[in-house]
Amino acid sequence: MRFPPLLLTIALAGLSALAFGTAHAAPWTVQVRDASGAPVPDAVVAVELRGQPAKAAAGVTATMGQKDRQFTPQLLIVQTGTAVNFPNFDTVRHHVYSFSPTKRFELKLYSGTPAEPVVFDKSGVAQLGCNIHDRMSAHIVVVDTPVFGRSDAQGEVKLDLPAGEHRLRLWAARLGNAAPTVQPLTVAAGAPGVLKVELRD
Missing domain, CATH: 2.60.40.420 (Cupredoxins -  blue copper proteins)
Known part of the structure; x- marks a missing residue:
């Protein structure tokens, strides 16, 4: 079974993308919602960062x-x-x-x-x-990333994300054994924000 792509809406909470260098991470809140707008708890959110190791260090x-x-x-x-x-x-x-x-x-x-x-x-x-x-x-x-989290009862995950072109992967139990869905994610330098993700199945 194929699932429709996620619909992503990014609302930047920061006012300036120029105040900080690209090496600095900024706090982001990912909000996972279903088609009716209700929060989706226990969803897996992972962000693959360019340059970050895909595999865990030995001994983890x-x-x-x-x-x-x-x-x-x-x-x-x-x-x-x-x-x-x-x-x-x-x-x-x-x-x-x-x-x-x-x-x-x-x-x-x-x-x-x-x-x-x-x-x-x-x-x-x-x-x-x-x-x-x-x-x-x-x-x-x-x-394939050390940056991940599980949504709380409000459907929210808080992550520190550096500037750059990343990939976001999302999975919820309703998707069963299906692989997490992937979408591109662009984070401006030093800009905290809110990422609203609509999960459709």
Whole structure:
């Protein structure tokens, strides 16, 4: 299934783009809304910056646990190359898997923490499940940038963005396993602003 492109509207809050050098980052607020104008919480917003490394530095780790027969958190955002640990805090064993093209793996019935983490070396969305507990589900969104965030209850994410020509990627759970949608983003030098993103599916 193909999704329509995002509609982006940029409203600059700063008055001057000339006051600062291009090396300085400025605070931006990304507002994610649906077609009716309602905020979209728990949306993933990532901005790929020119010159920034796509992959995480060696040794970067994250955690996707299991507690009370649920994944915790149910949405995890990591940079490409991150090693993710899957500790089981329950008294029952879990069998964690993903059949998503972004990362296919299985951690067969286990307790405690597997000796080796799973390295997510490709950007995209991986949906997780448990072969023993069908109601368990979570997503790991893998992005080629260290600049990312998750929208709050008001559908907002705050990011510090330098001037330049960047790319914005957006994903929300309603898009399922679809890859994050990408749009160009131009940030003027030293200008803070508000980026309004309309998510249509």
